[in-house]
Amino acid sequence: MRLVVLLASACLPFLSWAGTTDETGAVSGVATPTAAARDVATILPQAAIARRYFGHDAPWYERNIPFFDSPDAKTNQVYYYRWEVFRAHIRAVGAQGNVFTEFLQDMTWDRDPYSTLNDSAIFPIYDGRWLRDRSYLDDWISYLWTGGGNNRHFSESIADATYRRYEVDGDAAFATRFLPSMEQTYNLWDDHYDFDKHLYWIEPLLDATEYSIASIDASGGKDGFRGGDAFRPSINSYMFANARAISRLAALAGDEATASRYAAKAADLRRHVEQDLWSAELGHFIDRYKVDNAFVHYWNPVGGRELAGYTPWTFGLVDDVKYATAWAHALKADQLRGPYGLRTAEPSYRHYMQQYRYDEATGLRECQWNGPVWPFQTTQALIGLANLLNNAEQAVITRSDYAALLKQYTDLHYVDGHPDIQEDYDPATGKPIVGLPRSHHYYHSAYDDLIITGLVGIRPRADHVLEVNPLLPRDASDPNAMAWFALENAPYHGHLVSVLYDRDGSHYHRGAGLQVFIDGRKVASSPVLARLTAPIEQAPLPPVTRDVDLAVNLTGDGFPQPSASVNGDDRKALLHSIDGRMWFFPEIQEGWTTQGAADKPQWYALDFGTPTTIASSQIHFLDDATHFAAPASYAIQYFRDGAWHAVGSEPAAKPLANGVNALSWTPVTARRFRVLFTPPAHPRAVRLLEWKLYASAPVHQRIGPTQRP
Known part of the structure; x- marks a missing residue:
């Protein structure tokens, strides 16, 4: 696999570089193509950028990642920092290959002996699908479906993520081989399905969101770590997405009966989420209680808006633009839009930011979802907003809003002036709330995928079309606009794709406007930011090779x-x-x-x-x-x-x-x-x-x- 990628880049016509990187990490200078290579997308001095951001570890990134450049210093730094986070969470486990961890260190609640957690499993897939070495995700997805990694400890959308990976690499044979495990796992969730209401329910803790409104109110406001079973937009969106993925993969495998059955499941969930979890009063998707006790009652709606209400857009469940009115809440300072990030619950909630739980060892505040900013749900919201902006015409929220929210998320990565993504943050200060030793460089969110699919706008598809739609303001006077950006050598359908935007042509000196390249050849362009498409055939994918580390000892028993x-x-x-x-x-x-x-x-x-x-x-x-x-x-x-x-x-x-x-x-x-x-x-x-x-x-x-x- 690595051999083919290297040969593909090596065969590009030569393009000399006369530029430098400045203090922002952005590229300046003039690329001078030979007469035979005027349309070749050798844009960025990748070796210099890799040395700047990765030092002695630069070779791994040069071999693997798409390189990115923009006029925003923090966006550039965080983009490369998040690839460091990705690499840091790869764990070699011997003959089984590699898995991904959520925390750098062992946690008491993770899965022995690999220290994995299924609630964060999708994020390495989102980011890692843009890596040229396919072995990491092949190993990870195989472990999730056949190695016990998806143990249903938490709600999840892993079948959907597996399909999302297929949309990028086009390896149908790999993705479809897990269909039996996908179906088995999907059916096991019947233990959380209400056959009368046609909806899934879950305890917020097992939805990876302890101390949500449902669980706090179900305790009478006294706690909220456990309890509070509810029909939630989150788990129902996950199950919708998993059913749709199984349907699509079954169709790829030629199993039309299974494809039809799971398409029907997805359609039924869509109907009931829109019908039953939409609150006309709050203008938002909300929880309804499954639990019935002295404080809350079965089927009653929760009394507040939460960021989880955007998950139907994250997974493409919503197909009626009338629901887009919910996005107004993400723009209002007294609702979900905090000064430093998207709140998980609104300040009007009576237990907003009330602290219930503290770490026994340090006395520091523990994780809660009653208002703090969580990169986990911020990622979901930004994916959902990108889907809305790409797929629907509406006047509630704009590209400029998307760029501003992405910038806010970028800024959240900094702790004491250095990138260090942590668990959750105070929306009023932008400071980490938990701040525990375990929290440094935490991997329960995505970022690089947001840059590639959102800001740059490569929209993965299963057909033979390359679609690029950068989600940046098209008005140059907009404060959230960018005058230029570049993404180089993103693997897609067996090819390498690059996207270049230079508003007036003065930065990269390769012409004005938006340009798209496949394997170094220009295939589409526009004088302004626009949605571009180009045909792209699936190229053969070479076999994945992997290196087995014989020195690994995960438990301390046996040898070595x-x-x-x-x-x-x-x-x-x-x-x-x-x-x-x-x-x-x-x-x-x-x-x-x-x-x-x-x-x-x-x-x-x-x-x-x-x-x-x-x-x-x-x-x-x-x-x-x-x-x-x-x-x-x-x-x-x-x-x-x-x-x-x-x-x-x-x-x-x-x-x-x-x-x-x-x-x-x-x-x-x-x-x-x-x-x-x-x-x-x-x-x-x-x-x-x-x-x-x-x-x-x-x-x-x-x-x-x-x-x-």
């Missing part, structure tokens, strides 16, 4: 078993260096360290229990600018005949931190391997974030991003 020259009694730290997780964020640091060791060589070793063939290594060190740095040098050794021997290959360059130190050698079979360090200059120590070992050279080591056929 770690040991070390110092701090060997800290078993938790030893295991963190082989737990399949790796990130370079200094706010949460894990892994074995040489702290407290003498200024002499130190080692970290693995015992595989039986002779194991190893041919390459990836080592990740942290530099936090204070306590830890890369070692001065390192060597990899194996144990045989009572002595340690070099594997036969020395690092080609000085070890680096916050990136990948890759090394390959002629395969060696041994039971024990170790990495030997020469410490950095005193007083800093080495923090070994992760050590990965492979039976052969990983694909990206064999085929580098600069190699040509």
Whole structure:
């Protein structure tokens, strides 16, 4: 897979670059094409941008992500930061490939031993469908459907997300193989279905929204963590979307009976959500109670508007424009539009922002959904608004409003001046509410997908049409307008798509207006921002290749078993260096360290229990600018005949931190391997974030991003 992508980009005609990046991260300068390449979309200096945002870890991003550029410094920074968040939450789990975590660290409520949660499962799919390496999502989706990852711990829309991924890569054979599991899971939700009302109900906690209006009021205002079963727009929109996805995938597989059955289920849910969950009084989709007690009664509506009322648009359930009046509430400061983000409940609610729950260890406020801003639901609302603006003519909310809300969400990513997406925020201050150690770089939302499908406007479709409709104001005088932007090399239907907008042609010097490229060739253009379409055939997708990390030990039992020259009694730290997780964020640091060791060589070793063939290594060190740095040098050794021997290959360059130190050698079979360090200059120590070992050279080591056929 990586080989084909690299060859596709390598075959583009040469385009020289004479530009620079400025302090905003935006690109300036002049691209000078050769006479034979005037329509080739080599727009951005990707290597320079990758070095700016990712430092030593730049090669992974150069191989994988679409590159983005705009005049807004924060939008640029957060776009690239969110790709760091995506990468940080990839967890290698051995032969099963890779999964995605919601938190960087283990939580007591996540699923052992992988630390996954199904409520956040869709967001890596939304963002990751734009990655050129398809193995990550193939592994993740396979785990969700056949590895037990979708355990119905929370409500979910994973079948729909699987179909949304198919709309981008076009791999019908992969998406349809999970139909039996999708149907089985869908039918299990009958335990939350009211056959009289034709609607699904759920406890807000299990809808991943504890302390919602339904659960607080069902407790008489005394609590709200548990209880409050209700028919909610959220779970019913998820189930609508899952039914529609199953129907469409079944049609792809040639099963018309199943397609028809699930289309009927989706249509029935649409009818009953619109009929029963729309409140004419509130002008919004709302909950109705399933529970009946001293405080609330079955089928009565809740008494307030919540951001969850926009989920019908998130999943395309609403097909009547009359309901668009609900979006007026997202624009009013005394309703859902907070100064720093979209509130989850309005200030008129009598228990608005009342704090019920605190973390026992720190005393800090815990998660609630009675007003705080949540990136989770902000993402859903922005997807829903993009769908409305793309699909309906209405006068309630505009492209300018969309751009302003997206900008507000962008700003929310900053904590103390640095990107650090957290769980929830105070709408009056924009400050994180929870602020717990677990909260840093939290992955229960999307952002890059919003940039690609919303701001840039690539609208994924299952047919042979590429549609681009940037959701930016078309009036240049609008304060939310942008004069230019570019997205380069987004994978789509087996091709690479790029979109370029330059209002007057003065920024990129490639002509004025909007231009769309497929595999480097211009296929559509407009002198102004507009909806553009172009035919695009599905290109063959090469087989996905994956690298199996043999060093992973998720539980601490069995092999491989770690040991070390110092701090060997800290078993938790030893295991963190082989737990399949790796990130370079200094706010949460894990892994074995040489702290407290003498200024002499130190080692970290693995015992595989039986002779194991190893041919390459990836080592990740942290530099936090204070306590830890890369070692001065390192060597990899194996144990045989009572002595340690070099594997036969020395690092080609000085070890680096916050990136990948890759090394390959002629395969060696041994039971024990170790990495030997020469410490950095005193007083800093080495923090070994992760050590990965492979039976052969990983694909990206064999085929580098600069190699040509």
